[in-house]
Amino acid sequence: MFEDPGQPSCPSGHDTTASGLSWVLYNLARHPEHQERCRQEVRELLRDREPTEIEWDDLAQLPFLTMCIKESLRLHPPVPMVSRHCTQDVVLPDGRVIPKGVICLINILGTHHNPAVWPDPEVYDPSRFDPENIKEWSPLAFIPFSAGPRNCIGQTFAMTEMKVVLALTLLRFHILPDDTEPRRKVEMILRAEGGLWLRLEPLEAGQQ
Template sequence: MMRDYSSHVLQLWVGPFLPLFIFCHPETSRAILSTSEPKDELFYGFIKPMIGDGLLLSHGSKWHRNRRLLTPAFHFEILKPYVTLFSQSTNVLIDKWTKLGSGCSVEMFEHVSLMTLDSILKCSLSYHSNCQTDSQSSAYIRAVYDITRLFVERIRFPPYYSDFIYSLSPSGRRLPKLGSHFNLSQVEKFYKACDLIHNFSENVIRERKAQLAEVKKLGLPRRGKGKCLDFLDILLEARDEDGTGLTDAEIRDEVDTFLFEGHDTTASGISWALYHLAKHPEYQDRCRGEAEGLLQGRTEMSWEDMSKLPFTTMCIKESLRLRPPVPGIGRTLTQTLALPDGKKIPAGFQVLTGIMTAHRNPLIWPDPEVYDPLRFSPENSKDRHSHAFIPFSAGPRNCIGQHFAMNEMKVAVALILQSFQLEPHGPPPFYEERIVLRARNGIWLKLHKRE
């Protein structure tokens, strides 16, 4: 990638006619991220058939309204009971790995993606899918994988930018909507994968609405004993000042967006964090000692534990710096953008906040390719630019679920290290920038069970 950081703005041509301005310095990143400019309609539009016009892609008055209505879903009081659910999902993964035998070699993304999907279904929809142990449940993961692969394929071939041409291509050909008889493990094409994801979320929403109607009919309490308020509850209950709620289409779009963003990005963060700790046993041992000292043999974590893993948090942040789950954020300018150096980019142009590029800027990060968790110690962080580290973006359109994601990563890393010694296995993973940062050849680790 680019090695010249002397300019804070890099220009890249996508084909012969489409210029793209890439920001790789905190000052220029702040210039765009402090605005509410919409996401880049061209490239983000390619995944709109999957997640709809939810919080990630909507803009203007709709985005402002929905952001306000959804914010209560991420209040600390809502997030607290989720830590227990994260622990339960992680322990299912640990049990699965234990049964494989000590010294087994495991590809992280395959297993961790199922774990984070398990967690987010429990937390956001109160839906217990058994997706980690039921092989048929991996269809959703496969569909997301295929969509991100096809997304990159489409970006790399400009003729596919036309929806009409893409719909006629082998990858984009739309087929009839999936029925229950379809073999879910064979989902390959883009629109078929989108249909599978939509069917999944629609079925969950339909079941919840039926349950709520039955509860109301019988005059029972809104939520059963011990059931925490989840994301879907808040979507169904959300009301404007005039009492207007979200439409069925809006609810589905927000569920699809949250399921995708909340499981795939977090799986990337956890997988790369475990890889970096496997590569650096001295940091791995220190994280393990911190977790064991805190947990004292417990296999379930609590909300109060989240602030008591300082070094583990530093290691996760350093992994997010080197391998941010979302490597870049595109925006379309609706008005002229003034940069700190006085230059201006006119309305109508696309700009990209290069998160991975900025996280490796040697003007900000000495020895940027070195994994050094101490960069995030309190003394080393206090004078750092507010936009030097932005794995969850920043400004008004920052990731609404960042505390949810960080807590899940802490739980997963702490409990896994308490159970296993990690060791790299096979060739080093070659990272690949899709919608979410993945590894082209997988992230393979050898797991040694600890007594």
């Protein structure tokens, strides 16, 4: 039905992962209760060893931190839209037809903020991604890495990288918001106008 029109499904993995990490740090700075719960989850996981690195088997044992990352990717998808080429006519629910051969823009940011899909879409609520709450979803309700056969080939690596960086950062710092509320800057990669500013306070040795 759809195929990639010729460009990659997502831009550079460095830029997209940096965007994803920046926005999840911002969201946790704005919601210290979620930040502290993530920190305690990481501390509990690493309680019997030196908190200097995260191992592969650890990644599946950080469920709340993963929920926080996914909710941030919903609110601030690093790639706000992708394009697809229709390989056949597409009939919409209201009867209108997208003709074969048309290149469509898939608005990921718009889908993630659609109140018909996500109640209170501007609210940062990691519990949306609790396993009990995702059973009724459409598989295309949450598509930060696109979807289908041309989805982002690096999505597993990106999620792994974000989990590791976020976990080790939270073990060392309190993340605090800046006084300036950022505005989304929608380009090929979602950024903040003027940059995304946060404050980091080192944790005391006994708090790590």
